[in-house]
Amino acid sequence: MSDADQPTETDGEFNPAAPNTGEEFEPVDVFPDSDDFDLRPGSDSCYKCSTCDTNCPVAEVDDEFPGPKFQGPEQWRLKQRDDEHEIDDSVMDCSNCMRCDNACPAGVPLSQMHNTARGEYVSEQMDTWSIEYWRNRILSNYRTSAWLASKLPRLANVVMNFGPARWVMEKTMGVTKEREFPAFATETFREWWARQGGADASRQRARANRERRGEPVDADKKVAYFHGCYSNYNTTEVGKAMVRVFEQFGYEVVVPKQKCSGTPMFANGMLDDARRHAEVNVSSMRDLVDQGYDAIASCTSCSMALRQEYPELFDIPGIDDVAANTFESLEYLRIHEDLRGELAEVEVDGELAEEFAYHAPCHARNQGLERQALELFRDVDGVGIEDVGESCSGISGTYGWKAEKYEKSMEIGEEMFEHMAEAEGETGMTECPTCAMQMEHGTGYDIRHPLELLEAALVDGDGL
Amino acid sequence: MAIESEVLVIGGGLAGLTSALSAARTGEDVRLVSYKQSTLRSASGLVDVLGYTPDGDGPLTDPFEAIPDLPETHPYRTVGIKAIRDGLDLFDDAVPHYHGGHTDRNALLPTHGGTIKPTARYPASASAGLASDTRDLLLVGLESMTEFDAPHAAAHLDAAGVPFDVRGVTIQFPGDLRADAKVTRYAKLLDTNGEVTVRGRDRPVREALAARVNTELDEEERVGFPAVLGDEHPGAVRADLADRLGADVFEVPMGPPSLPGLRLEDALFAALDEAGASIETGNPVVDFDGEDRIERVYIEKNGAEIPNTAEEYVLATGGLVGKGVQSDREGVYEPIFDCHVAHPADRYDWFENEVFGDHTFARFGVETDDDLRPLDGGGDVEFANLRAAGAVLGGYDLAAEKSGSGVSIATGYAAGHSAGQEAV
Numbered sequence: 001m002s003d004a005d006q007p008t009e010t011d012g013e014f015n016p017a018a019p020n021t022g023e024e025f026e027p028v029d030v031f032p033d034s035d036d037f038d039l040r041p042g043s044d045s046c047y048k049c050s051t052c053d054t055n056c057p058v059a060e061v062d063d064e065f066p067g068p069k070f071q072g073p074e075q076w077r078l079k080q081r082d083d084e085h086e087i088d089d090s091v092m093d094c095s096n097c098m099r100c101d102n103a104c105p106a107g108v109p110l111s112q113m114h115n116t117a118r119g120e121y122v123s124e125q126m127d128t129w130s131i132e133y134w135r136n137r138i139l140s141n142y143r144t145s146a147w148l149a150s151k152l153p154r155l156a157n158v159v160m161n162f163g164p165a166r167w168v169m170e171k172t173m174g175v176t177k178e179r180e181f182p183a184f185a186t187e188t189f190r191e192w193w194a195r196q197g198g199a200d201a202s203r204q205r206a207r208a209n210r211e212r213r214g215e216p217v218d219a220d221k222k223v224a225y226f227h228g229c230y231s232n233y234n235t236t237e238v239g240k241a242m243v244r245v246f247e248q249f250g251y252e253v254v255v256p257k258q259k260c261s262g263t264p265m266f267a268n269g270m271l272d273d274a275r276r277h278a279e280v281n282v283s284s285m286r287d288l289v290d291q292g293y294d295a296i297a298s299c300t301s302c303s304m305a306l307r308q309e310y311p312e313l314f315d316i317p318g319i320d321d322v323a324a325n326t327f328e329s330l331e332y333l334r335i336h337e338d339l340r341g342e343l344a345e346v347e348v349d350g351e352l353a354e355e356f357a358y359h360a361p362c363h364a365r366n367q368g369l370e371r372q373a374l375e376l377f378r379d380v381d382g383v384g385i386e387d388v389g390e391s392c393s394g395i396s397g398t399y400g401w402k403a404e405k406y407e408k409s410m411e412i413g414e415e416m417f418e419h420m421a422e423a424e425g426e427t428g429m430t431e432c433p434t435c436a437m438q439m440e441h442g443t444g445y446d447i448r449h450p451l452e453l454l455e456a457a458l459v460d461g462d463g464l
Numbered sequence: 465m466a467i468e469s470e471v472l473v474i475g476g477g478l479a480g481l482t483s484a485l486s487a488a489r490t491g492e493d494v495r496l497v498s499y500k501q502s503t504l505r506s507a508s509g510l511v512d513v514l515g516y517t518p519d520g521d522g523p524l525t526d527p528f529e530a531i532p533d534l535p536e537t538h539p540y541r542t543v544g545i546k547a548i549r550d551g552l553d554l555f556d557d558a559v560p561h562y563h564g565g566h567t568d569r570n571a572l573l574p575t576h577g578g579t580i581k582p583t584a585r586y587p588a589s590a591s592a593g594l595a596s597d598t599r600d601l602l603l604v605g606l607e608s609m610t611e612f613d614a615p616h617a618a619a620h621l622d623a624a625g626v627p628f629d630v631r632g633v634t635i636q637f638p639g640d641l642r643a644d645a646k647v648t649r650y651a652k653l654l655d656t657n658g659e660v661t662v663r664g665r666d667r668p669v670r671e672a673l674a675a676r677v678n679t680e681l682d683e684e685e686r687v688g689f690p691a692v693l694g695d696e697h698p699g700a701v702r703a704d705l706a707d708r709l710g711a712d713v714f715e716v717p718m719g720p721p722s723l724p725g726l727r728l729e730d731a732l733f734a735a736l737d738e739a740g741a742s743i744e745t746g747n748p749v750v751d752f753d754g755e756d757r758i759e760r761v762y763i764e765k766n767g768a769e770i771p772n773t774a775e776e777y778v779l780a781t782g783g784l785v786g787k788g789v790q791s792d793r794e795g796v797y798e799p800i801f802d803c804h805v806a807h808p809a810d811r812y813d814w815f816e817n818e819v820f821g822d823h824t825f826a827r828f829g830v831e832t833d834d835d836l837r838p839l840d841g842g843g844d845v846e847f848a849n850l851r852a853a854g855a856v857l858g859g860y861d862l863a864a865e866k867s868g869s870g871v872s873i874a875t876g877y878a879a880g881h882s883a884g885q886e887a888v
Contacts, residue, residue, distance in 0.1 A: 051505045053646040054721040060652045063642055070644075102746045103501050105786075307766040324767030335770055336465050367765065368497075368746035375742045387737075414656070415696065 046073035052100035057392035068100035072113035087121040095396030096267035097362035122269030140264040146233035153184035189239035210250035230433035241455035261305035286318030300364040348382035352456040355384040355425030361432035388419035395438035417442040466771035469495035475780030479854020482876030488739035490884030499748040508717035509724025511585035515866030523582035537859035551877030558735035578620025592714035602684040638672035650692035674708035691715040776883035783855030803838040829858025851879035
């Protein structure tokens with residue numbers, strides 16, 4: 001009640017049955033309207049049930065980490081009490097999996113609190129001359145490294161996994177040498193997309209498909225694809241599958257100008273970097289949303305960033321419209337098409353006629369998407385799919401790439417590795433590129449994206 | 465288009481899960497949506513049917529004997545004894561690691577405060593703690609877990625006149641855990657039997673924990689710990705500790721966050737998955753279309769409203785704590801469908817001055833017809849295809865009666881079953 005007037009007690013005794021708080025006092029108006037990110041209502045909503053703590057994959061293995069309840073509402077309150085209070089450096093051990101958001105029965109915006117605290121820590125307390133700062137900055141600006149590597153992908157693939165170079169990277173930068181760098185595609189998704197004829201050609205293909213499907217040729221079916229960095233530079237097959245599947249359903253696809261979603265930057269408290277990228281993304285998506293496009297992401301962390309982290313952290317014109325019109329790819333088709341009906345008609349054969357060990361990424365959980373792949377594919381002929389449990393994969397983007405976090409990352413992932421080994425399939429499936437890295441790293445399995453299976457099931461072999 | 469199912473259940477607590485399971489077992493295409501993770505994470509894991517009468521008589525020996533005398537407005541009277549029994553059968557089938565189904569009578573279990581609680585079903589992990597068991601008992605508390613003061617709890621049990629000797633000791637959990645380590649941290653260490661450092665030596669945690677307890681153990685035949693004994697493999701953790709202690713090992717149910725509650729949640733979701741239902745958590749239902757029937761509901765995701773359609777709907781959103789019933793200075797309301805919630809116009813009539821008084825608010829909730837369909841202020845059915853289950857129902861004080869779980873299971877079963885039949 002520090003911001004409010006104390007209730008006036010007329011007779012010195014508080015009697016709940018007889019209102020004696022004085023006419024001036026209006027307890028529902030304690031919080032003045034505010035345009036900035038006032039986290040106080042969120043902090044006050046926390047009733048300390050600690051459900052968030054039971055969801056934290058880091059607190060489960062890391063004896064140094066005090067957990068989300070401390071990082072969020074408690075730290076926020078400590079900060080209000082004393083101007084001298086600094087953000088606890090353990091905020092950098094949070095992997096930003098955001099599972100605590102999904103846990104909180106009181107709707108406390110935990111990840112927003114973590115992101116703002118981490119941003120403040122990095123900008124005000126972290127030594128910007130430190131190796132850790134630059135290591136984190138380089139890791140979180142993966143797009144820049146990937147862009148460079150894509151210029152000479154074959155060379156990059158060799159150099160980035162060259163043992164002595166990796167040893168030096170670990171010793172000097174703190175980037176673990178235990179992991180294989182992902183392979184860079186020899187042709188980026190955007191290069192491929194341009195070669196296919198871009199948006200104009202997509203419109204033609206979509207119209208032809210609408211006609212084939214018996215839908216109005218001029219149907220208003222258009223989407224803007226947010227491919228993210230990984231589908232562009234590494235797993236281009238995911239981006240291609242997205243295009244083929246959506247066009248198959250009669251959607252025109254455009255691939256607007258875009259930068260990193262900001263996910264790795266949020267996790268490292270690099271909010272200035274994230275904002276720069278977000279401004280580009282929101283600006284190009286906003287115009288398309290105005291024209292009736294919906295934004296579609298194939299990476300659940302990208303869709304998470306556009307939907308939740310952007311409006312929670314930035315004030316950019318059009319940001320709320322973009323958030324409300326952003327969807328994950330399967331989610332969108334589930335809402336707008338009879339996906340189950342179409343899948344009931346087909347049988348998958350060929351390379352993807354497999355048993356899949358499916359892992360739901362933490363960021364998919366937060367959007368309520370953790371079961372969509374399972375529920376879509378479990379009845380499809382020719383394939384099987386099995387959930388490998390609710391544990392976090394442990395890599396959380398850049399977290400598992402840090403030398404000092406590698407062991408913990410693998411300890412968190414152990415439960416998933418065990419369940420993958422127990423599952424019938426020996427091919428993994430997930431929506432998140434870094435979960436895929438971890439799954440492959442821990443089991444050696446090949447990891448596929450649900451869109452690839454959807455493509456195999458629904459798109460004719462000749463496709464594009 | 466919309467996301468379609470035949471029966472849509474709103475709410476992921478015990479009532480919602482039971483409804484969905486019951487409807488799915490009638491062969492319907494069922495979808496369960498829950499705003500956040502299940503509230504079972506905050507539940508002790510004990511499943512009560514009726515511990516006390518509304519007048520405070522008890523603990524009751526046999527809840528089924530007392531049910532016919534409950535007020536007519538009580539949800540148990542609405543669904544009847546058979547639905548309660550069928551609901552419990554469904555529960556027993558879905559959650560095989562629970563005990564208590566062999567009898568109608570209440571079991572008596574020690575709580576972490578040292579009181580004795582009458583309950584109808586309890587997890588296997590708690591079974592060696594039964595207060596009706598005459599074997600001597602040692603309670604082991606952990607220094608870092610201040611919410612379980614074992615000597616204090618033991619003294620309470622002793623004062624209650626339990627038929628055995630009981631002692632409580634507090635030990636330091638082996639290893640270098642934080643003072644505020646999460647229950648999941650203890651559970652994970654015990655599940656994996658991870659190494660902890662004790663006096664400079666690395667030892668598996670179960671061995672180290674048993675060694676500490678063994679120095680305190682004095683002929684007792686059973687040992688109770690706070691409920692942190694494993695999440696993935698609780699049976700193996702208990703068996704291993706029991707072996708090392710030469711005594712039965714059990715867990716004392718704790719407050720939130722609760723591992724027994726979490727395990728119950730996992731078991732029920734697994735059963736629902738097995739039954740072929742679809743499940744979505746993380747986003748709230750905020751709106752609906754329909755006049756006499758619900759046509760569709762909308763799930764809000766960051767400003768987007770996703771339509772979901774079904775033939776039949778079950779409202780299992782919880783009570784005042786679960787936010788299925790809400791109040792402000794103007795009144796009390798059900799926030800999704802605005803179903804009628806009867807309440808005194810003057811909000812100072814909603815409660816009594818005594819903390820544990822007979823509060824009117826404790827019975828706030830929707831009133832229904834015999835088929836659990838909410839009624840409007842005039843006594844007519846609000847929507848032909850909407851049923852309500854669990855704490856969103858009015859007419860009973862679950863905290864005072866210790867009937868929360870039982871009402872959720874019985875009304876969840878009845879609402880789900882009826883919705884499933886209707887959807888055919």
